[in-house]
Amino acid sequence: MMILSGDPPRSRVLTLVLVLIILALAATPFLFPGAKALNVAAKICVFAALVASYDLLLGYTGSVSFAHTMFYGIGSYAIAIALYGMGPNWAAVATGIVVGLPLAALLALAIGLFSLRVAAIFFAMITLAVASAFQVLASQLSWLTGGEDGRSFQLPELLRPGTVLISKNLFGFEVNGRILTYYLVFAISAVMILALLRVVNSPFGRVLQAIRENRFRAEALGFRTVFHLTYANCLAALVAASAGILNALWLRYAGPDTSLSFSIMLDILLMVVIGGMGTIYGAIIGATIFILAQNYLQSLMGVASKAASEAGLPLLPGLLHPDRWLLWLGLLFIASVYFFPTGVVGRLRNRGGDKSAGTSH
Amino acid sequence: MTDLLKLSGVHTHIGRYHILQGIDLTVPQGQTTMLLGRNGAGKTTTLRTIMGLWQASKGEISLAGMRIDSRATPDIALLGVGYVPESMAVFSDLTVKENLVLAARDGPLDDAQLDWIFGFFPALRRFWLSRAGSLSGGQKQMLSIARAIIEPRKLLLIDEPTKGLAPAIVMALIECLKEIKRKGATILLVEQNFFAARELGDNVLVMDNGTIVHRGEMAALAADVPLQERLLGLSLEAHQ
Numbered sequence: 281m282m283i284l285s286g287d288p289p290r291s292r293v294l295t296l297v298l299v300l301i302i303l304a305l306a307a308t309p310f311l312f313p314g315a316k317a318l319n320v321a322a323k324i325c326v327f328a329a330l331v332a333s334y335d336l337l338l339g340y341t342g343s344v345s346f347a348h349t350m351f352y353g354i355g356s357y358a359i360a361i362a363l364y365g366m367g368p369n370w371a372a373v374a375t376g377i378v379v380g381l382p383l384a385a386l387l388a389l390a391i392g393l394f395s396l397r398v399a400a401i402f403f404a405m406i407t408l409a410v411a412s413a414f415q416v417l418a419s420q421l422s423w424l425t426g427g428e429d430g431r432s433f434q435l436p437e438l439l440r441p442g443t444v445l446i447s448k449n450l451f452g453f454e455v456n457g458r459i460l461t462y463y464l465v466f467a468i469s470a471v472m473i474l475a476l477l478r479v480v481n482s483p484f485g486r487v488l489q490a491i492r493e494n495r496f497r498a499e500a501l502g503f504r505t506v507f508h509l510t511y512a513n514c515l516a517a518l519v520a521a522s523a524g525i526l527n528a529l530w531l532r533y534a535g536p537d538t539s540l541s542f543s544i545m546l547d548i549l550l551m552v553v554i555g556g557m558g559t560i561y562g563a564i565i566g567a568t569i570f571i572l573a574q575n576y577l578q579s580l581m582g583v584a585s586k587a588a589s590e591a592g593l594p595l596l597p598g599l600l601h602p603d604r605w606l607l608w609l610g611l612l613f614i615a616s617v618y619f620f621p622t623g624v625v626g627r628l629r630n631r632g633g634d635k636s637a638g639t640s641h
Numbered sequence: 642m643t644d645l646l647k648l649s650g651v652h653t654h655i656g657r658y659h660i661l662q663g664i665d666l667t668v669p670q671g672q673t674t675m676l677l678g679r680n681g682a683g684k685t686t687t688l689r690t691i692m693g694l695w696q697a698s699k700g701e702i703s704l705a706g707m708r709i710d711s712r713a714t715p716d717i718a719l720l721g722v723g724y725v726p727e728s729m730a731v732f733s734d735l736t737v738k739e740n741l742v743l744a745a746r747d748g749p750l751d752d753a754q755l756d757w758i759f760g761f762f763p764a765l766r767r768f769w770l771s772r773a774g775s776l777s778g779g780q781k782q783m784l785s786i787a788r789a790i791i792e793p794r795k796l797l798l799i800d801e802p803t804k805g806l807a808p809a810i811v812m813a814l815i816e817c818l819k820e821i822k823r824k825g826a827t828i829l830l831v832e833q834n835f836f837a838a839r840e841l842g843d844n845v846l847v848m849d850n851g852t853i854v855h856r857g858e859m860a861a862l863a864a865d866v867p868l869q870e871r872l873l874g875l876s877l878e879a880h881q
Binding site: 483486487489490492493494496497499500501502503504505558 | 692694713714715718719724726730732733734735739742743744746788
């Protein structure tokens with residue numbers, strides 16, 4: 281319970297689902313052979329942390345930010361530029377971290393102090409403007425960022441796929457640098473999610489919830505809401521930048537499409553909504569559902585379409601044609617928002633009876 | 642008797658509306674001052690202006706001799722001003738316990754103070770770990786008041802605590818506020834319920850159209866039916 285900061289999933293089904301996801305992610309390199317499965321698992325880990333950090337903002341403070349991918353991109357580009365410029369060594373990794381994280385936090389501080397004093401809609405607009413400007417800047421500074429091509433780089437020796445840490449002869453499977461990188465991504469993402477769980481269950485987290493509900497009431501209790509909101513913005517930016525670093529390390533690449541694109545921002549929003557806002561656990565569920573659907577829905581539809589065609593069914597083969605996977609993905613999200621308005625976690629928790637009545641203090 | 646709170650020529654504009662039009666009032670230390678008046682007279686705006694939630698466009702507000710009219714709301718709260726807004730203002734997503742912990746800014750909850758509060762509002766003990774949003778209207782109002790008194794405050798600003806509550810709960814609230822008074826609290830209380838006002842008030846201020854139109858002792862107003870009818874459009878007898 282300590283590790284979950286006194287905030288367990290509060291639903292048996294939810295606990296079971298979370299345990300299954302975590303076990304599957306932990307065992308992916310050995311259970312699901314192949315590059316695709318490992319890539320999908322790594323993406324789920326990175327996005328679970330990224331979405332959890334966005335949940336801190338949207339779910340716990342009610343602030344809608346469009347700059348989250350910018351912080352994610354800052355982390356990605358910082359590590360990519362450092363490893364590209366300094367070569368594949370640990371000093372470059374450290375430099376990327378030392379430059380990327382404070383830069384993200386400083387920018388979040390500036391945006392927060394500048395825009396969190398005013399109405400929430402202005403904060404959203406300002407983050408949108410800053411994120412757009414950053415995207416253009418990253419594209420224009422091609423000497424530094426690689427422009428539209430981005431930056432590919434090599435990892436330090438230990439993390440390369442060619443580095444064999446445990447040979448196949450010993451346990452029947454090989455542990456190489458790629459698997460080590462995966463576990464690095466898995467472990468750091470897990471630590472970040474647990475840290476966010478600690479934050480939202482601390483007195484600071486309660487103040488954020490109070491601000492979300494009624495900012496003036498929170499101020500009347502003596503809380504300087506701009507300070508709290510800015511602090512939350514900086515924490516979220518730090519975690520987003522860290523997720524960006526992990527993503528770049530995994531892909532060995534940072535570019536506009538993988539780090540700064542607005543489609544990533546939309547994905548994050550969808551994952552938060554599907555998983556359940558203001559729960560942190562929702563980030564794990566949302567990221568898993570979304571990324572699995574993104575990666576496997578097309579192939580599943582291909583199989584279903586072929587089966588329908590072989591069975592001689594009318595219309596279905598066309599409707600389930602793999603080319604229409606985006607249409608079905610969209611319908612899936614509409615259905616999930618319709619049937620789970622409080623997200624999967626909210627729905628499961630409500631079924632289990634959230635925050636039951638106590639009898640004494 | 643020294644004045645804890647003093648407003649001199651306070652004006653407040655909300656958008657293009659001129660709500661408070663030169664308010665002069667004092668709240669003596671250790672006494673309960675009632676702020677009465679018809680709907681729309683400016684009572685709630687007065688409390689919100691004192692609290693810094695609306696900025697006074699003109700005039701001075703001082704607390705224990707210190708100007709507070711240009712201070713931000715959190716700073717005013719940290720000076721020891723507790724505010725109980727109208728409409729059962731609790732944080733509904735938080736539990737009863739979390740609501741009170743949030744208000745106890747100086748650290749952990751004081752058990753003796755908590756037991757004292759539970760003495761008046763036993764429902765709060767019963768629903769200690771329930772979400773505040775699931776409480777009844779009366780219980781929410783109890784929690785709202787408990788939040789303001791969980792720590793000692795120099796001044797309590799309370800806005801219509803009995804509004805929309807059942808008579809039994811109103812009586813419990815009155816008893817609680819009397820007890821808070823006995824402990825020496827200074828209170829500025831907006832109230833429409835004239836019975837509650839008579840029970841609690843030492844002094845009275847009557848507002849109309851953004852100005853104070855009457856000031857005096859509560860007992861004197863309670864005894865003067867024609868004055869009640871002239872100022873408030875009702876009499877205590879009619880209200881009972």
